[in-house]
Amino acid sequence: MNAISATSFLASKKLTLTDPDWVRYALTGLTLSIIGLFLILPLLTVLIEAFAKGWSAYSASLTHPDALAAMRLTLLVALVTVPLTTVFGVSAAWAIARFDFRGKSLLITLIDLPFSVSPVIAGLIYVLIFGAQGWLGPWAADHDIKILFAVPGIILATLFVTFPFVARELIPLMQEIGHEEEEAALSLGASGWQTFFKVTMPNVKWGLLNGVLLCNARAMGEFGAVSVVSGHIRGLTNTLPLHIEVSYNEYDFVGAFAGASVLAALAVVTLVFKTVLEWKQEQALKAARQAVEVH
Amino acid sequence: MSISVNNISKHFGAFTALDNISLDIPEGELVALLGPSGCGKTTLLRIIAGLEQADQGDVFLKGDKVTDQPVKNRQIGFVFQHYALFRHMTVFENVAFGLRVKPRRERLGEAIIRKKVHDLLSLVQLDWLHDRYPDQLSGGQRQRIALARALAVEPSVLLLDEPFGALDASVRKDLRQWLRNLHHDLNVTSIFVTHDQEEAMEVASQVVVLNHGRIEQQGAPGDIYDHPANAFVSRFIGQTNVFDLDEHDADWLQTVGLSMAQQKGKIAHVRPHDIVIEKSTHHSDAYVTLKDWQHLGSLIRIELVKSGVNGQAASVYAEMSNDQFRRLHLNRGDKVDLRIRHAHWFH
Secondary structure: OHHHHHHHHHHHHHHHHOOOHHHHHHHHHHHHHHHHHHHHHHHHHHHHHHOOOHHHHHHHHHOOHHHHHHHHHHHHHHHHHHHHHHHHHHHHHHHHHHOOOOOHHHHHHHHHHHHHOOHHHHHHHHHHHHOOOOOOHHHHHHOOOOOOOOHHHHHHHHHHHHOHHHHHHHHHHHHHHOOHHHHHHHHOOOOHHHHHHHHHHHHHHHHHHHHHHHHHHHHHHOOHHHHHHHOOOOOOOOOHHHHHHHHHHOOOHHHHHHHHHHHHHHHHHHHHHHHHHHHHHHHHHHHHHHHHHHO | OOEEEEEEEEEEOOEEEEEEEEEEEOOOOEEEEEOOOOOOHHHHHHHHHOOOOOOEEEEEEOOEEOOOOOHHHOOEEEEOOOOOOOOOOOHHHHHHHHHHOOOOOOOOOHHHHHHHHHHHHHHOOOHHHOOOOHHHOOHHHHHHHHHHHHHHOOOOEEEEEOOOOOOOHHHHHHHHHHHHHHHHHHOOEEEEEEOOHHHHHHHOOEEEEEEOOEEEEEEOHHHHHHOOOOHHHHHHOOOOEEEEOOOEOHHHHHHOOOOHHHOOOOEEEEOHHHEEEEEOOOOOOOOEEEEEEEEEOOEEEEEEEEOOOOEOOEEEEEEEEHHHHHHHOOOOOOEEEEEEOOOEEEO
């Protein structure tokens, strides 16, 4: 009697929880067409435009000295900013997750600031600080330090917009994992560094990698903040996104879209990496769970 | 003394967790820090371990002052309530951790480490789980692995924070006995924190009762039960009936056998097994009514109701063996005569 009512209850619950077919198809169709219209189609356009005048025009525009310099600069900026952001993110997450101090919530809000401020404003801040009429501009000029309209300014602006990525990923993760495993390591005689590398890092590695990937994608693709501080000097301070804009403005469509195709390829590679990471993480979890069920 | 703390105080903001605590623990003891939640027992344990800093006072381990030593130099083994096993390492690597992080010149060879870890896993009877991950173990198994991991570094003292707190009742019972035996074999000075008085009485050789950041009493389990130092300890350790002379008639207490000659305060605590009942034979004002009873294994707990005629109405609990109770042929609602054999008086 009990069993029967239980099954019928389950069945009715299932029915009420399942939407009619037309709703499912309509929603799926809508999602797919939006993705197609706004993501796939533009990507295809980039490729079509890039190859509009054939392979040789495409490769010629990519091997143009200005294009190569832009790619080099973009890689350099990413190489400098991503490690710095990672170090900052790990230390900020550590401080917030492990210690209680006055102004902790203020710090968390501040870390989010670059997400809420327009990148153009981020660039302007550096112009105001290091510009010829800025606070530190005259001092830097006196000491022959070039920041604005040079690589250091581009790196600073990129740092500003990317620095929440790793911290944002790690803070909730480290808060959830808690401090006990680290205390256990210390009580077993491990030093602070040993605890960090043997206990903390392995526990947060997936989140950390995810944050690093997102940070890298943003560092390579940042336009607004970099555009304000770069000065658009060809072959010197043009990153790849700036190079694309300049080429486009000069009606060099093949050059612009060829550059865009490189950036798009980088984005796709990042996405693939991220998917593989998440898949691996899921596999590890699944393996652990299956092993539990066996016993 | 293996572990000494001198005048330890600790505040968290306005809250006083520990108020000038001094405590000496001789070599080889298994001590329970017992108290209600928020009494400061875990804080005291963490200060001894070095996981927390005291505002004032000193900690000595084996006679050495370690107050300013970090936890890694204190040679302690710490077992956490929620095990704190390294989730990304196998059971074997968890236990080996303390041996592998030693400085190179102190580190043992790989073969010796392997042997030592397997010996420890055999000691906790879990060697067959050595290649599993913590996720794959039950709570009781995890706690035994955590203990093996703490023992691997050959600590001079072992500190356990509510070691059975997160386990099922039946597993907890088994592990208590097991810990007692293990301590007997290893004889390493140990402190464990618990809020469960039964657990403290069953496992520990010495019990320290804490309340509101102060030590209420320290002694062997039997001593504390038989001679509670104050009303708090008497109430906290075991069941007790409380008779306050402001609420209960002194005459009535005298008729039920409580000797006022021994009176040292105005509150009498009476253990349930110090109350004797008989079927009422005559009509006295001292009678109470049998309300209900519960089976507690070999014992019966009897709930009696004292009428309001003699001071306030109140429930009184008595305990006796199954046999005794059966011989009395009592039913619910019967009037019974009550006699108090012994009481502790408090102010």
